[in-house]
Amino acid sequence: MCWVTILPAINMEYKTFAPPPHLGDLVQCFWSLQSSEDNITPKEYFLMADGCPEIIFQYNEGFQKYSTQSARMRFQHSAFERFDVGRNVGFFGVRLYPHAIGQLLKMPANEGINHVFDFTVLFKQDGENLADQVYNAKTADERVALVSGFLTKKAINNKPDPIEYLIKQVIEQAGQVDISKIQQQSNLSVKQFERRFKTIAGFSPKYYARIARFQGVRTQYCSGQFESLTGLAYSCNYYDQSHFIREFKEFSGVQPLHYLRFVEKANTGISKKSKNINSSPKPPQFDGYLPCGLFV
Numbered sequence: 001m002c003w004v005t006i007l008p009a010i011n012m013e014y015k016t017f018a019p020p021p022h023l024g025d026l027v028q029c030f031w032s033l034q035s036s037e038d039n040i041t042p043k044e045y046f047l048m049a050d051g052c053p054e055i056i057f058q059y060n061e062g063f064q065k066y067s068t069q070s071a072r073m074r075f076q077h078s079a080f081e082r083f084d085v086g087r088n089v090g091f092f093g094v095r096l097y098p099h100a101i102g103q104l105l106k107m108p109a110n111e112g113i114n115h116v117f118d119f120t121v122l123f124k125q126d127g128e129n130l131a132d133q134v135y136n137a138k139t140a141d142e143r144v145a146l147v148s149g150f151l152t153k154k155a156i157n158n159k160p161d162p163i164e165y166l167i168k169q170v171i172e173q174a175g176q177v178d179i180s181k182i183q184q185q186s187n188l189s190v191k192q193f194e195r196r197f198k199t200i201a202g203f204s205p206k207y208y209a210r211i212a213r214f215q216g217v218r219t220q221y222c223s224g225q226f227e228s229l230t231g232l233a234y235s236c237n238y239y240d241q242s243h244f245i246r247e248f249k250e251f252s253g254v255q256p257l258h259y260l261r262f263v264e265k266a267n268t269g270i271s272k273k274s275k276n277i278n279s280s281p282k283p284p285q286f287d288g289y290l291p292c293g294l295f296v
Contacts, residue, residue, distance in 0.1 A: 012089060012295075017144050025164075026103065026155055028052065028095040030147065032140040034060075035089040042295035045083045048218075049251035050292040051076050051171065051201065051211040053101055053109075055094040055119060055147070057134045061086025071119035071131035075101065075112040076202035078211060080253035085295065092134060092143045094151075097171075098201045099164040104154050109202035126150070162186065163196045167208070170201075174216025175209040176237045213237065214251040215292070217244075221260065229256060262296050 012035040019027035045063065058070045063083040066072065076098060101109040105122060120127040130150045137143045166182050182205070183193040194204055201208045217236050226232040233244035248256045 015140060017140065020148055023148060023151055023155075025160070026097060026100050026151060027148075028097060030140075030144045031091075031093045031095065032143070033089060033091045033093075042085055044296045045085050045293055046253060046296065047077075047081045047083065047293040048253070049078045049080065049211050049214055051203070051208055051215065052098055052292075053096045054292075055096070057092045057119075057131060057143070058090065059092065059135045060088045060090030062089055062091055069131075069135050071127065071134070072116050073119050073122055074116045075114070076109060076211075077114045078203065078207070078251065079114050080251065082253075092140065092147075094147055097164070098167055099161065100155075101202075102161075102200060103158040104151070108199040110198050113202040123154075126154075161196070161200060163193075163200055167197065167201050170205070170209050170212050173212075174219070174236065175211070175213030176216070177209060179205045179209060210247065211251060214248065217248065217256075229260075259294065262294055 012033055014033045015031065017030040017032075019030065053076055054074045056072055056074060058066055058068070058072075061068055062070075062085070064086050065083055068086075098109060101107065101112065120131060123130070130146065133146050134143050137146060163186060166186060169182060170177050183190060186193045186196075188196065197205045197208070203211065213236055217232060220226060220232060220236065226235065229244075230241055233241055236244075238244040238247070245256055248254075248259070252259055254262070
């Protein structure tokens, strides 16, 4: 199944693809983002905090920091970063669950947080072969099949850790969980639970829940399911508006109101005229995975 979102003001086509059933516990979705040389592309991209890792293949200009053909694996991150964008954008990505780091690389996720690694360095010749195949593929469906085959081989015979299910709860509930209750479900002591959770998710349980809540705010905004920013803050279980603004800026690098204006300008071409933080016109509707950053 494929979801398509057209980003009109920046003339790019964004699609998401459901993973095959046997990879559903490892892969959240595949996605592609592409423009043509004739279209106007944004100049910058702001990467924001994200509790899930991704594999990203760049087969056109994309981010100028990287070569026109590059493959990399971005680990979970709490930091924000700005990238200059090339004229002709072409990306194919794989959004993974946090435990994919351990299953695919046999390493603790917390050893690589806030870092991006060369895919071919991590996976040696197999990674280089896959990257070449992805670059030469003609369609996104071909890329989905190629990467699915690679992940199937790499993840085979891996035994799931019960903590993985608890981390998924945090993701699915957008961080609005009682960490103490989740710890009790694990049947581990507090210290054991925190250590195991951090090994898989990259961050401590409470900090990870904060990142998941931030992602939930962005998703809820782009679904249009709110009446005001104040209501959005309270619905996502922030203490008050100042708490919401402070945490949003920590993970995104911008104030919530500035972010929402950027979204409307970049994704719909609609300029926001109101200066009232409590009033927002309805944003575009998004299906599937929401990209973890913002083109400006």
